[in-house]
Amino acid sequence: MYPTDKKNIERLNQLIDKNILNGSYSIDDICLELGMSRSQLFRLVKEETDLSTSRYIRRRRLLKGKELIETTDRKIAEIAYEIGVDSPQTFTKYFTEEFGVSPTEYRKNREKEPLLETPHEEQEVVVQNIVPPSPPVNETTPTATKQKYKYVALVVLLVVLAGVGLWVRHISKEGDNSIAVLPFKSNGDSEAALLAEGVTEQIHASLTTLSHLKVISQNSLELFKESKKTIPQIASELHVSYILGGTTTLNGASVRITMELVKASEDRVVWTKQYEGKANEFIGLVNKIAQDITQRFQLKPLQSLAAKSNQMPTANLEAYNEYLQGKQLLATRTKEKLLASLTKFDKAIALDSNFSDVYSCKAQAYFSLGNLSHIDLDSSFRMTEREALKSIRLDADNAQAYGLLAAVYRDEYRWEQANSTFLIALRCNPNDAQVNYWYSLMLRSLGLLEEAVKYSTKAVALDPLSPVILGGHIRNCSYANKREMTKAAIENGKLLFSDSFLYYWSTGYHNLETKNYSIALRELTKARQLNPSVKGIEAALVYTQACLGQTATAKAYLSSLPEVSDNYSYFAMVYAGLNDKKNCLYYLEKMATLGKIPTDVKVSPFFRFLRGDKRFDALLQRFGLRNVQLSN
Helix, strand or coil: CCHHHHHHHHHHHHHHHHCCCCCCCCHHHHHHHHCCCHHHHHHHHHHHHCCCHHHHHHHHHHHHHHHHHHHCCCCHHHHHHHCCCCCHHHHHHHHHHHHCCCHHHHHHHHHCCCCCCCCHHHCCCCCCCCCCCCCCCCCCCHHHHHHHHHHHHHHHHHHHHHHHHHHHHHHHHHCCCEEEECCCEEECCHHHHHHHHHHHHHHHHHHHCCCCCEECCHHHHHHHCCCCCCHHHHHHHHCCCEEEEEEEEEECCEEEEEEEEEECCCCEEEEEEEEEECCCCHHHHHHHHHHHHHHHHCCCCCHHHHHHHCCCCCCCHHHHHHHHHHHHHHCCCCHHHHHHHHHHHHHHHHHCCCCHHHHHHHHHHHHHHHHCCCCCHHHHHHHHHHHHHHHHHHCCCCHHHHHHHHHHHHHCCCHHHHHHHHHHHHHHCCCCHHHHHHHHHHHHHCCCHHHHHHHHHHHHHHCCCCHHHHHHHHHHHHHCCCHHHHHHHHHHHHHHCCCCHHHHHHHHHHHHHCCCHHHHHHHHHHHHHHCCCCHHHHHHHHHHHHHCCCHHHHHHHHHHCCCCHHHHHHHHHHHHHCCCHHHHHHHHHHHHHCCCCCCCCCCCHHHHHHCCCHHHHHHHHHCCCCCCCCCC
8 A cells, every 4th residue: 555545545534433423424525525536536445445435434334333332332223323324224234244243133242141222012110119319418508409409309200200101001991092281380480380391391201102192292282371271172172082281389499290180071080199399308208109109000101101201301400491491492483592592402411411302402493494594404404413313322212303314314305214214203202293294294205195194194183283284284185185084184274274374375285286276276365365475375376377377477477586596496386387398397407406306396286297208207216206115
């Protein structure tokens, strides 16, 4: 090996190691940093290693994975993502090809002990009395008392979650497997309100890990935070059998949590419990609560719940408060509040750098900033991916992080990676409404409409008061030619979302699909009136006018539209309405040169007149949209 070649191989190794977390780090990126062409790099690697460049990079990643298996007890899934492999399944496949044995077998052979990664269905966890050691504090110091209070609040919350897991088994025995956890009320200051939100969130998070239990999304439940409706009325709107509510009260260094479970059909309280913790007697109190719950139900938590139900996401209440405040800001989706949420999340990380949920929330903030055009989309994707991977390294079962990672892969047309990552997210949390919905959108884009309807149906059941999810479900059903399901979804939406532009946008698209252009025009006009800032609605409206023969209106719109890349899809839509294949394809191909294609181009009513055209088929092929087959 010549000195220059040796130096370049060393630089190559450094670049691979430096970017090992980044699964999308490409040969082109390496060439740019080394100042080589792809052919020069290929010759260098081939001559020195007898491997192609891509195989050499893969081997380097696999050697790092092998090292982590040897030196750490991290799960195989965590190691896969830590070395930049898109899924545990892909890691296992490559590892076996490289070393002749699977990662788990390699670990087993090295340690001669039972596998560290015991499948969930083989695990059994028994809830025991929780007796944590008392932290060393000076009880006469106000700060020390406050810190002890914070510690007590977390311990009490842990026990509450354990109790919730036990009565869930009671619910499932009766055959009523649906529940809504209403936002807990608080009697106290802003800190009490945050604790109430934390109790609600943790109970909800625990319940959503159960595949057999329908747990309504917190998005729908926020609408009932100050509601005067009765329990039966709320349950009827949400289509659930049980409602869980509660109150948190702070009094100095004490916290009291009261919970009540109501069987909605009878408006009858079937379970109630009060928990109270004091700084000077919390060990005895925690023991008593655990004993009472165990004696009351004489049950173990369900196996699928055991891994999550007794775990607080952090032991640092100050970090937890920053996290909750950040989530409140995140929900607003304005640029100012999204940026402020990132500041809150960074404070939480400074207090507890192992807080997985904070990193997934940072990923959500970056994803929203990009999709709302507040920051560059590519930068948004890279930061979303970075924070999601950090979250997964800390918690290999973090469904939100996997869901965001999958959404990035979907928006980058990396269909196979997106599919496998969505499926991991759903295995971690089958009751996540957003992940079910996002997955349905990807399946729709790929033309897998039966599967899309399946997942959007579940998303609607989990988050029945979301106009976004219902609107997407209407389109899925319409494109799949599910007439009765489409009709039912539209009727349900009419009662709930008559003031939402999203509802009329979707019903407009349904009528475009069925070629009822006059009705589509009416619905899209309503959507534009409710939200005139959405350019996509205006373009769809002009497309409809063109279909109705209003050629002059369509041409006037085209003349007024600036010739910039953000508008290429709108040009294509309106030219489609004018039945102008040449110009429609021209703008679709201009988009394609930028690495983009309109969402749902394969199934959208706008471009159905292009189906079968060779140029259109070539576009679909370029973005992996022809002859789609996904692995399960």
